[in-house]
Amino acid sequence: MTNLIINNKKYQFELQGHETLLEVLRDHLGLTGTKTACDEAECGACTVIMDGKAILACITLATEAEGKTVTTIEGLANGDELHPIQQSFLDNAAVQCGFCMPGMIMASKALLDENPAPSEPEIARALEGNICRCAGYPKIMDAVKDAVKRLNAGNGQRVKTPDTE
């Protein structure tokens, strides 16, 4: 039995051992927000947060997540209220086809949890593994910078996912 904590919920799985975290999320749990566009760690669309770090779910075995906390895009919003990063991506028109968005937002979240005031090069470094083919990145950069402002203006209201608390 493998015990996983995903978006603050506990799950128990009977796994064969070869299943990736991505397969478990998408196929077993129906959490299809996490995507992949390559299945070989090149595109970043499968980025989720595991114990505070951005990881690629397509090359992470589900058993590696045993005892760790995993946050996916589905775990960000608080009911109907979007996480400030999600709201910022929406308001800054950073979204085109949306396919890279879950990975892009989770990579941004991992960065901002660790570094609340990143510089542009630091943002670029954190998102270098995430391909966006539609929007060409400037609006994504705007969105992350705007998210920094929103999060820091929140006076301690900063929303944290369970794995970073």
Added chain:
Amino acid sequence: MTTSNKKFLDPVGKSVPRIDGKGMVTGQAKYVYDMKLPNMLVGKMLRSPHAHAKIINIDTSKAEKLPGVKAIITAKDTHKIKFGSNEFFFPHTIDQMALESEKVRYIGDEIGAVAAVDEKTAEQALKLIDVEYEILPAVFDPVEAMKPGAPQIHTAMSNLGVILPTNFGNVERGLKESDYIREDTFYCPSAAHTCLETHVCLGQWEEFSDKITLWVSTQAPFKIREALAKTLKMNLNNIRVIKLSVGGGFGGKLEMLPMDFAACLLSKKAGGMPVKICYSREEEFSYSRRKHNMIYKLKSGVKKDGTLMAITGEVIADGGAYCSYGPTVMAAAMMRIFMVYQIKNFRISGFRVYTNNPISGAIRGFGGVQSGFAVESHMDLLARGIGLDPVEFRLKNITTPNMTTTNKMIISSNGLKECIGKSTKSAEWTKKYNNPDYGKKGILRRGIGIGIAADVMGSKMYKSHESAGGIIKIEEDGSVYFFTGAADTGQGANTALSQIAAQALGVSFDRIRCKAADTEITPFDTGSFASRVTFISGNAALLTGKDAKRQILEVVAEEHKINIDDLDIIREEVVNTKENLVLMNFDKALELCYSFDYGRQIIGRGTYNPTTTPIDFRTGEGNVSGSYGFEAQIAEVEVNTETGEVKVIKIWDAHDVGKAINPKSVESQIEGSLAMGLGYTFSENLQFKNGRIVNPNFTNYRVPRISAIPPMESIFIETNDPHGPFGAKGMGEAALLPTAAAIANAIHDAIGIRLKDLPFTPNKIIKALKEQEGQL
């Protein structure tokens, strides 16, 4: 209760958030890639491992016995009807079978398909199918394929599948009257769309109705329905094609692929179990569609004063094994030259040649990217040849508002001159260009370059018309449902069209619920291509909104005994415009429509078909688009003369968008185009060896990452086009067209070296610098 929070009154011209954006940032948006149905099977395509071979026999008996295999199809199960993309103009180029039975023409050619309970079983089944081939000599180089005696790829026609002679005026006289003539040859590699969502479809046959539903990641659901109906020999109304959120298209999802056909037929053979086929990234690179690699040989003459006298030459494009959208790609590559330059004497022969390479097809720009690189580089060289500033040279030769081009395109609004003016001013062109004191010393050399381009907004391709339609139904609680056939593939069509519909109806944007791209429910639309959606589908949305509004006002006019011409709906209020008096709000008006006395449903409709003429493919003549869009782009670069690396300092893009319906969305289109243009300039190069793609992954096929993006400045020129909805034009493609040339021209300015072979890798620049030193 109201169904509007009046948050986005007068939405046109405002950057309202995407109508589907919340789903996308929360991971709730559904793509076909995410779909799962009960009893769903996994489908896989059986492909040729050979570039050119006769099929002698296909034996599926072993695979059929494999437990878990539910259906296997080969050409025997099909009607053997060919499909293609240019039915209307080029019926002879309809050249592909959904499943080939006699011959395979490229590595990956589809000859069968299997459906099984899981991926592993499906893959195992493919391995158990014995196919006997007789290998034929293959040809991979388009120039070789044109020669007599080359292996013939199709029997119905020679390897010269598409020949486009574009011919106007008297080129010989034009050259004779020129003071300066030069010839250049440019090489444009193949490239891939790399949509993040690969090609994916899910087909389900319904036994009791003999009906097929296909959910597919597509830019053109109605086009796919047509191709399915033809190849499956079914009526259109027995096929339903549904588009969900689409993870990018860029021209690659504009036609039916054999996988779409296979998913439907496999489901039928499996007794109605749904079949999903999803391409891996490697399959996407290798077996979908790709950019035509092209050779441009150009020869042109100018007068000393800069007047362009003649352009002539030859374009050779590697079409690969089948035609796809090849003819339109070739035509579009030529047509764009006339939209930009006033040129009377013009003769370019275009050859789209069959080879045993993977299939070339449509990709953002439709040949315009290759043409943009070649022509805009060539024009720069002509200007330099007579010692004229490239900006002045362009201003002297560009098209103007309200003119008819040599090939009979009718240009109404045209902001090209302003685009050049504003972009050069913002980039400080006069200070930087050809200035020996501006970054021309030391290891790092600065340079600046310009490229200009134009775009259509629509083009008749696979049908004789290119209409779009809209329906609006308004319920008694004031909910507005807007139905459009247009296919949003991420560009934001649903949002922009809803903005237009809301504005036309006089309501807040947030009232609109948009239902799009379902062939059984929404009106017809040819698809998302040729930058047509905002213009054509947008005009349909405009008419639809107006029609619904008129119906509401009819009721109000009757009730209040006011002339309907004196009524309007403005910002959610019904207004007597004659007396400047607010009569009621929108909700009250709808209550009235659905009241005891009236009981009248509001169902607005609109249809729009631009008055265009199809292009005459024998001459290149035709007013193919209802309007034309323009742009100028400036690139400033810094070349490291030791490493050969080029850093783009900044790109300025001034774009005649007519009217920006959603400014941030327009900016995002420009930025996305520029990123794609930068990729094609510096790194993207789909390479094949003996017909096999050798870099089918993101490690070896390098698309731009976030750190590769320079500062970009988008400048909107709003010319308020008389034909566009609220003056808007299409603009999804043009920003990509001149990027490579603007950068090539800037590199020339920086280091005096002319690059004619994309992509510009550091190695090529170092080699050129060494050659330059040797010459000195």
